[in-house]
Structures are given as structure tokens and as C-alpha cells.
Amino acid sequence: MSELRLSSIETRGVPGKKRYAMVIDLRRCIGCDGCMTACKAEYDVPLGVWRTWVPYRVVGTYPNVRKQFLPRLCNHCDDPPCVRSCPVGATYKVEDGGFVLQHYDRCIGCKACMASCPYNARFLLPKDRSYTEITGVVDKCTFCHHRVIQGMSPACVQTCIGRARIFGDLNDPNSEVARLVATLPTQVLRPEEGTKPNVFYIGADRNLTEHGRAVYNPPEVLERDRQAFDNHKA
Amino acid sequence: MGDFNVFHHMPWSGSYAIYFFVIGISAALFFFSALSWYREEFKSLRASSFYLSLLLLAVGGLLLIGDLTQPGRFLNIMNPAYLNFDSPLAWGGLNLISFGLVSVAYFFMLRSNDEPRGRILAVIGSLLAVGLPIYTGFDLTVHQNRPVWNSPLMPVLFVALSLVSGAAVASFLAGKNEQLQVMLRRFMLWSAAGVGAMLISLLGTTAYGGVGAEQTFMFLTSGVLGGIFVGLGILLGTAAPIALLVTPFGHRQTGIWSAAALLLVGGMALRYAILIGGQIVQTYF
Ligand code: SF4
Ligand code: SF4
Numbered sequence: 001m002s003e004l005r006l007s008s009i010e011t012r013g014v015p016g017k018k019r020y021a022m023v024i025d026l027r028r029c030i031g032c033d034g035c036m037t038a039c040k041a042e043y044d045v046p047l048g049v050w051r052t053w054v055p056y057r058v059v060g061t062y063p064n065v066r067k068q069f070l071p072r073l074c075n076h077c078d079d080p081p082c083v084r085s086c087p088v089g090a091t092y093k094v095e096d097g098g099f100v101l102q103h104y105d106r107c108i109g110c111k112a113c114m115a116s117c118p119y120n121a122r123f124l125l126p127k128d129r130s131y132t133e134i135t136g137v138v139d140k141c142t143f144c145h146h147r148v149i150q151g152m153s154p155a156c157v158q159t160c161i162g163r164a165r166i167f168g169d170l171n172d173p174n175s176e177v178a179r180l181v182a183t184l185p186t187q188v189l190r191p192e193e194g195t196k197p198n199v200f201y202i203g204a205d206r207n208l209t210e211h212g213r214a215v216y217n218p219p220e221v222l223e224r225d226r227q228a229f230d231n232h233k234a
Numbered sequence: 235m236g237d238f239n240v241f242h243h244m245p246w247s248g249s250y251a252i253y254f255f256v257i258g259i260s261a262a263l264f265f266f267s268a269l270s271w272y273r274e275e276f277k278s279l280r281a282s283s284f285y286l287s288l289l290l291l292a293v294g295g296l297l298l299i300g301d302l303t304q305p306g307r308f309l310n311i312m313n314p315a316y317l318n319f320d321s322p323l324a325w326g327g328l329n330l331i332s333f334g335l336v337s338v339a340y341f342f343m344l345r346s347n348d349e350p351r352g353r354i355l356a357v358i359g360s361l362l363a364v365g366l367p368i369y370t371g372f373d374l375t376v377h378q379n380r381p382v383w384n385s386p387l388m389p390v391l392f393v394a395l396s397l398v399s400g401a402a403v404a405s406f407l408a409g410k411n412e413q414l415q416v417m418l419r420r421f422m423l424w425s426a427a428g429v430g431a432m433l434i435s436l437l438g439t440t441a442y443g444g445v446g447a448e449q450t451f452m453f454l455t456s457g458v459l460g461g462i463f464v465g466l467g468i469l470l471g472t473a474a475p476i477a478l479l480v481t482p483f484g485h486r487q488t489g490i491w492s493a494a495a496l497l498l499v500g501g502m503a504l505r506y507a508i509l510i511g512g513q514i515v516q517t518y519f
Contacts, residue, residue, distance in 0.1 A: 088324070124243065
């Protein structure tokens with residue numbers, strides 16, 4: 001990595017430290033939503049909110065059309081605005097590995113981290129949940145910290161049928177992610193925000209990476225999701 | 235056709251705008267009470283303005299705590315082992331608590347009518363009071379990904395809005411005290427003019443910003459927030475009262491009160507539109 005390091009919190013390129021990253025090869029994604037399902041099952045993610053989600057957009061004009069997917073999750077940014085905006089240090093960065101995690105017992109629910117994340121990666125857990133005790137605090141993707149430290153890959157990576165999601169240590173030059181990032185043109189989301197994301201895309205389509213005009217005509221499914229979440233909260 | 239995205243939540247709901255409104259008024263009212271130790275015209279406001287400030291501070295504090303999803307953990311914000319000074323919220327929390335403590339001291343001082351101490355507490359309290367709109371502005375400014383919010387104008391705009399709304403409320407407290415109304419009219423006029431000038435710059439930079447900013451501009455002007463932002467906030471709540479205050483009618487008691495009522499509507503509408511406007515576009519990203 002020849003990138004300029006600007007902040008002391010960054011772990012990319014720090015010798016002796018791991019820097020986990022994900023590469024999502026969109027040429028291989030078939031939009032099966034297996035990753036969303038695996039993640040929901042792994043964490044009992046409530047209705048209406050996601051740690052990872054796979055939006056799609058149909059682009060082009062018939063007969064030249066294509067369904068373009070863009071799996072999304074927390075980018076475990078190297079310079080995460082969510083960490084700096086949390087007044088009580090409830091969200092923090094693990095130096096070895098670069099995971100951005102939550103101290104659930106510390107979070108006061110001020111939602112400053114949600115406001116500061118440019119990727120909508122964070123959400124509020126409802127007050128009542130059937131199987132999980134963590135309630136009423138902010139949650140997000142953990143890069144499956146508990147699995148990774150035991151030598152497993154994240155649930156979404158393990159389940160990905162197209163092997164579109166590749167996970168590994170970017171600081172290890174022999175890892176698959178390091179090789180892919182070094183040898184292929186990759187994109188990150190909203191690089192202008194200075195967050196230095198660690199989720200890299202191969203073949204990301206600008207119809208999905210940019211703010212689209214569609215915000216004026218949002219698909220009805222958004223309303224249904226909103227409704228589902230509100231019903232669930234009640 | 236056939237697009238799919240998931241719905242994302244606006245992290246900060248409209249109740250934050252009510253908090254901004256209430257706390258801004260509380261800060262300005264304290265300032266007017268403090269001014270009474272130094273300017274004779276404000277003397278009649280000393281007690282009434284302070285008591286209302288204290289009441290609004292309590293209401294604002296409750297609103298803020300009530301909006302946390304873990305209100306019981308509010309005290310975490312004072313735990314030195316947890317505090318993260320990179321966050322303006324941490325500074326804001328400390329500012330709010332210090333302002334509360336100084337207000338309580340000021341309350342007792344008022345009852346004992348201790349002039350030398352009153353003057354000192356007035357200065358300390360005013361500095362902390364001005365910190366409240368500044369921190370609420372910073373709270374928004376630091377989010378670099380949010381159009382409208384991410385502008386260095388925010389803290390200054392919130393100070394001006396605080397003065398406008400506070401002076402408007404104070405004009406009702408001032409009753410028929412003509413000398414005081416003259417001063418408050420000036421406060422309203424000049425701070426509203428400041429708000430107007432800042433809104434023009436803000437609209438300019440938002441309209442010519444990136445795609446997110448440009449869309450936010452559209453939401454704020456011709457979109458869902460147009461009525462609240464342009465209609466209530468700019469036209470009815472800023473431009474109309476300024477126009478009113480410069481006319482001969484605006485120099486009279488009823489004119490000042492009419493302008494004050496409009497400014498209060500405008501102050502609330504602007505805070506709401508800015509708060510929500512900065513969040514709409516991203517819910518679809
Ligand atoms: S994607 Fe959002 S939540 Fe994740 S580290 Fe970056 S700023 Fe924080
Ligand atoms: S909601 Fe929780 S994690 Fe997020 S900034 Fe507030 S205290 Fe920190």
C-alpha cells in the first residue's frame with residue numbers, strides 16, 4: 001500500500017498488524033441474497049434492518065439491460081467518522097484487525113454515529129427482541145469479529161455461492177484480498193468522504209454508487225420496509 | 235422499475251429540532267438576564283427572563299435525554315473513562331451540564347440579590363450560554379457527508395437563530411417597557427438579518443454542491459420541505475418580520491409582538507428543515 005496515511009487510527013499498512021478487508025467481485029454476484037440471509041441468521045438481525053444488504057438496479061434500455069447488484073455492509077473504515085462522533089467511546093476501532101465494533105453496554109443511543117456514517121451501515125436495534133438481549137442500542141456489521149478471531153471467515157463470505165465476497169488480511173501481501181486490490185482496478189464507496197473504506201468493489205456500477213435521481217420517485221418497497229420496521233418496533 | 239434498495243432511518247428526528255429551538259431560547263434568555271447587570275434597560279427582564287430560561291433548560295434537557303434510546307445511561311456522558319473529546323456531543327454534554335450548574339448558582343444569587351457575585355455569574359453563564367447554540371451547530375457541521383449541515387456557517391447560524399428566538403420571547407416578557415422593547419427590536423432585526431444573509435449563502439453553496447447537496451437543495455426548496463423551509467422559515471419567519479420591523483408599525487408595541495411571533499415560527503421551521511433536510515437524501519443511498 002503506497003497510500004498516504006493521514007490519521008493515527010489507521011491500520012492499513014501498519015507493520016505487524018492485521019488489516020482485514022473484503023473484496024466484492026460484482027462480476028460474480030448473482031443477487032441470490034444468501035449473504036443477507038446468512039447474516040440475519042448469524043446475528044438475529046431484526047426485521048427492517050440489515051447488517052448487510054444487496055440493493056439492485058436495472059440499468060440500461062431494452063434490449064440492452066442488466067441487473068446490477070451492489071452488496072453493502074460496514075466498510076470498517078480506516079478513518080471512521082462514526083468512531084470520532086461517539087461521545088462515550090461506545091464505538092471503537094480494534095487496532096489489530098481494524099474491526100469497528102460496539103460496546104453495547106456503553107451506548108446511550110444518541111445516534112450520532114448513524115448521522116456520521118456516509119454508508120447507512122448503522123441502525124438502531126428495537127427495544128424488544130425475542131432471542132437476543134442486546135436491545136435499544138446502535139448495531140452494525142462486525143466483519144464477523146467472533147468468527148474471524150477463531151480462524152473462520154465471515155458468515156456472508158462463507159455462504160456466497162458465487163464466491164463474490166473475498167475476505168482476508170490486506171497487510172499480508174500473500175493474501176487473496178491483497179493480491180486482488182493490488183492487481184485489479186477496484187472501487188470504494190464515496191471515497192470523497194475521506195473514510196478510507198476497507199470494502200473494495202470490482203466492477204461497481206455508478207448507477208448504484210452515486211446518489212441517483214430516483215430519490216424523487218422511491219420504489220414502493222421502501223415504504224413497505226419502513227412500515228415493516230415500524231410495525232416491528234411497536 | 236424493478237429497483238430494490240432497503241429503507242434507512244433518519245437518525246435524528248424532528249424532536250431534535252424542538253430541542254435546538256428550546257435550548258437556543260433558553261441560552262438567549264439567560265444572556266438577556268445577564269445583560270441586566272450591565273445595561274439598565276434590561277433590568278426588568280432580570281428575573282423573568284432567567285426563570286423562563288431555567289424552565290426551558292429543564293425542558294430541553296428532558297427532551298434530549300428522552301430522545302436517547304438508553305436514557306438511563308445519560309450519565310455515561312460524564313464518565314471520564316468513556317468521554318471522547320473528538321465528539322462535539324461530549325463537549326456539548328459538558329457545556330449543558332456546566333450551564334445547568336451555573337444557572338442553579340445564579341438562581342440562588344438572584345434570591346440573595348448579591349450584586350458582585352451576580353456580575354461574575356452573569357459573565358460565566360453567558361459564555362456557557364453562547365456555547366449551547368455553538369455546540370448544536372457543530373453537532374451538525376462535523377458530519378462531512380451531510381449536505382447543508384457540513385458548513386462552517388452552522389454554529390454561527392445557530393447563535394443568530396438563538397438570539398432571534400430569544401429576543402422574540404423576551405419581547406413578550408418585556409411587556410410595555412418601551413426602552414427595553416427598542417433594544418429587543420434591534421436584537422431581533424439585526425440577528426434576523428444575519429440569519430437571512432447566512433441562509434442566502436447556505437442556499438447558494440447547497441444548490442451548487444455535489445449531487446447529494448443539489449438534491450437536498452431541491453428537497454428544501456421545491457420538494458417536501460419547501461413549504462416549511464421557504465414558506466414558513468424564510469418568507470413568513472424571516473423576511474416578513476424583517477420587513478415589518480423596519481416599517482413605522484414595526485416600531486410600535488403590537489408591531490414588535492407580531493414580528494416576534496413570526497420570528498418564533500420561522501426559527502422553529504428553519505431548525506426543523508435544516509435538521510431533516512440534511513438527512514433525506516442519504517436515506518435512499
Ligand atoms: S462504514 Fe460507517 S459504520 Fe462502518 S466504519 Fe465506516 S463510518 Fe463507521
Ligand atoms: S448511538 Fe451509541 S454508539 Fe452511536 S454515537 Fe451514540 S453512544 Fe455512540
